[in-house]
Amino acid sequence: MSHRKLRMGMIGGGKDAFIGAIHRIAANMDGQIExxxxxxxxxxxxxxxxxxxxxxxxxxxxxxxxxxxxxxxxMPADKRMDFVTIVTPNFxxxxxxxxxxxxxxxxxxxxxxxxxxxEAKQLKQKVxxxxxxxxxxxxxxxxxxxxxxxxxxKKGELGKVRKIYVEYIQGWLSKLSEREGNAQAAWRTDPKRxxxxxxxxxxxxxxxxxxxxxxxxxxxxxxxxxxxxxxGRMLDDDGAVLLRFEDNATGVLTASQIAVGEENALKxxxxxxxxxxxxxxxxxxxxxxxxxDKPAQTLRAGVxxxxxxxxxxxxxxxxxxxxxxxxxxxxxxxxxxxxxxxMAKINGEQPKPEWLDFPGVDDGIRGMxxxxxxxxSNNSDQKWTDYVI
Numbered sequence: 001m002s003h004r005k006l007r008m009g010m011i012g013g014g015k016d017a018f019i020g021a022i023h024r025i026a027a028n029m030d031g032q033i034e035x036x037x038x039x040x041x042x043x044x045x046x047x048x049x050x051x052x053x054x055x056x057x058x059x060x061x062x063x064x065x066x067x068x069x070x071x072x073x074x075m076p077a078d079k080r081m082d083f084v085t086i087v088t089p090n091f092x093x094x095x096x097x098x099x100x101x102x103x104x105x106x107x108x109x110x111x112x113x114x115x116x117x118x119e120a121k122q123l124k125q126k127v128x129x130x131x132x133x134x135x136x137x138x139x140x141x142x143x144x145x146x147x148x149x150x151x152x153x154k155k156g157e158l159g160k161v162r163k164i165y166v167e168y169i170q171g172w173l174s175k176l177s178e179r180e181g182n183a184q185a186a187w188r189t190d191p192k193r194x195x196x197x198x199x200x201x202x203x204x205x206x207x208x209x210x211x212x213x214x215x216x217x218x219x220x221x222x223x224x225x226x227x228x229x230x231x232g233r234m235l236d237d238d239g240a241v242l243l244r245f246e247d248n249a250t251g252v253l254t255a256s257q258i259a260v261g262e263e264n265a266l267k268x269x270x271x272x273x274x275x276x277x278x279x280x281x282x283x284x285x286x287x288x289x290x291x292x293d294k295p296a297q298t299l300r301a302g303v304x305x306x307x308x309x310x311x312x313x314x315x316x317x318x319x320x321x322x323x324x325x326x327x328x329x330x331x332x333x334x335x336x337x338x339x340x341x342x343m344a345k346i347n348g349e350q351p352k353p354e355w356l357d358f359p360g361v362d363d364g365i366r367g368m369x370x371x372x373x374x375x376x377s378n379n380s381d382q383k384w385t386d387y388v389i
Contacts (some may be wrong), residue, residue, distance in 0.1 A: 009081040012088035014040035014050035029332035032339040113364025142330035145287040148313035158272025164251035173257035198235030204255035217245040224377040
């Protein structure tokens with residue numbers, strides 16, 4: 001039986017990147033994973049300097065992902081990386097992911113999973129062919145009370161789901177920041193690097209994933225309206241989508257990046273026949289339940305609520321109740337569940353169900369389908385667009 005840390009490589013995420021550092025913190029949180037190699041930037045000097053800052057061996061600091069994957073594949077089994085994390089802009093996800101899988105490496109990948117729906121389907125085929133594992137970092141599904149909300153719906157406590165309201169509201173693109181030296185804004189608003197949608201691709205996909213994840217219902221039709229509010233921008237920075245789900249549930253999804261003063265205001269409300277729930281990412285330790293025939297309830301996250309909450313929630317709690325657990329811990333939960341599942345697989349053991357509860361390639365396909373269908377609906381004169389995958 002193997003008893004060791006999992007070895008991680010990283011593509012992208014060098015010293016000037018935002019999300020690479022988040023991934024490294026999350027991967028390191030539980031002591032299950034160590035970073036052993038990286039191709040951390042397309043700029044040679046930045047790649048080398050980033051590897052030095054992170055104490056990587058110079059011979060495992062690569063200047064492009066092709067060299068990294070080829071070199072790691074030739075290393076002995078007890079030294080080479082076990083998986084690679086891809087934290088490049090959207091257009092540069094697919095090729096390194098396919099090459100990694102072809103060379104026997106498991107993959108962690110930022111969302112959206114690929115640049116197009118067709119690429120996502122090819123990636124799924126490759127995952128199935130190789131039998132390797134893929135984690136898609138839809139962060140918000142890592143929060144304990146999001147998992148508790150899902151279990152409450154699944155157990156039927158709210159009754160049949162009737163209505164879902166989900167919104168993700170930001171204000172950081174309320175000016176033409178992409179022309180003012182903001183690197184994050186520059187690639188996220190560029191169709192060549194981001195894809196065919198801006199706001200809906202970046203944060204609308206998170207809202208759609210959360211709605212499907214908690215409700216257990218898939219979107220079947222939608223009617224979308226996308227806006228470019230800031231003059232001179234090439235992609236949508238605001239929009240709204242009417243949703244139809246399985247089992248006759250309906251919903252409304254709104255996403256905006258021009259709501260001045262907002263930070264990361266992701267919020268979901270789900271209404272059933274007997275009750276409803278509400279969760280907001282900026283107060284993630286609280287889940288509110290409301291009922292037709294009794295007072296409202298407030299659930300709180302924390303390891304001391306193990307007698308009242310599902311194993312899916314308590315397994316992903318880290319601190320006693322009242323201590324804030326947030327974005328980094330939710331990210332860490334995804335990595336820990338992926339690591340536990342991967343190590344179990346390496347050891348020929350069966351992972352526990354709560355370990356396997358992390359987003360994968362199917363979530364990636366649905367995310368890309370959401371983008372494609374929203375854009376198609378926005379461009380159509382039809383009121384409703386059938387959800388095509």
